[in-house]
Amino acid sequence: MSMRTTPGVRLLPNAITVLAMCAGLSAVQFALNGNLPGAIAAIAVAAVLDGLDGRIARLLDATSKMGAELDSLSDAMSFGVAPALTLYAWQLQDNRLGWIAALIFAVCMVLRLARFNTLLDDAEQPPYAKEFFVGVPAPAAGLLALLPITLTAHFGYEGWWADQNVVMIWLVLVAALAVSRVPTLSLKTVKVPPRAVAPLLVLVALLAAGIIMFPLISLAIAMAVYLLHVPYAVYRHNWLAKHPEAWSAPPRERRAIRRRTQRRIGLRPPLRRSVAGAARRVRRRSSHPSGPRRSWRRLELRRHRNDTNR
Secondary structure, three states, rough: HHHHHHHHHHHHHHHHHHHHHHHHHHHHHHOOOOOOHHHHHHHHHHHHHHHHHHHHHOOOOOHHHHHHHHHHHHHHHHHHHHHOOOOOHHOOOOOOOHHHHHHHHHHHHHHHHHHHOOOOOOOOOHHHHHEEEOOOOHHHHHHHHOOOHHHHHHHHHOHHHHHHHHHHHHHHHHHHHHHHHOEEOHHHHHHHHHHHHHHHHHHHHEEEEEEEEOOHHHHHHHHHHHHHHHHHHHHHHHHHHHHHHHOOOOHHHHHHHHHHHHOOOOOOOOOOOHHHHHHHHHHHHOOOOHHHHHHHHHHHHHHHHHHHOO
16 A cells, blocks of 8 residues: 555645644633733744645545535634634623724735635636636735734833724724735745855745744734735735736846836846946046046147147
8 A cells, every 4th residue: 555545644734734733722811921022923833734735635645525614614713713813812702892903803814815715616717827826815814913912021011002992903904904805926826046045045944043043023024014015015016917928937037027117117227337337437447547538639729729729
């Protein structure tokens, strides 16, 4: 019997999914005990496990309909219900509006996951649609919702991030991003050119060092960077929608197409090389020993001609 058909191998992805759900729900228990770093770590572990279960299932050829349904249920619990209850247990218990904000977040996350499942079976989507998520994905939304707790665990309660009104507004805003039609980049389809592999590995090492030494502030910075990428994702999505010739093109050809379109509309890149070359030529002429002498000789000839004409 082959390894791919053994029951133990087929159970492994589903076991990872169940572990992710347990980790997400454990965040509520940490929040009730006042352990804010533990609550953040539990949601982060759930996000990592959520990214592994599907890849391991495809790698081992152990995908199943039950696994897909279990994964959606785990995401709803880990990144919808758990962050909402964590924020409510942490700061919103004595506020009726806080419970409403928690309900809105949980419901929006369930709706976002339901829409994601329906889009998987949509065959009418353009080819470039697989490069984007529709709205903020569930793991990112769950971590974004815990940003006030992250800042509080690092800086303390004396700040605007720990205010009840700020927490409720932030929770509703993240829920709106999750159910919105705003495109966000999907890391599954990002292609790294060979030249960027080494710098990217160095960046990953620096990120790992930052997470080990300063885990809370590193997570907060990562969430801020993720929010800043949204305008670029919207621009890239709109550009691909207007240029069908770039849908199936590799990254290098896409860059060439983008340059041609920029030239057509008059948005040429700055000519740094030509400017630098002109500056070098000017410096060489000025530094050449015969340069000043020739200029003085020309001036003397011009003066002589003027005198003779007079």
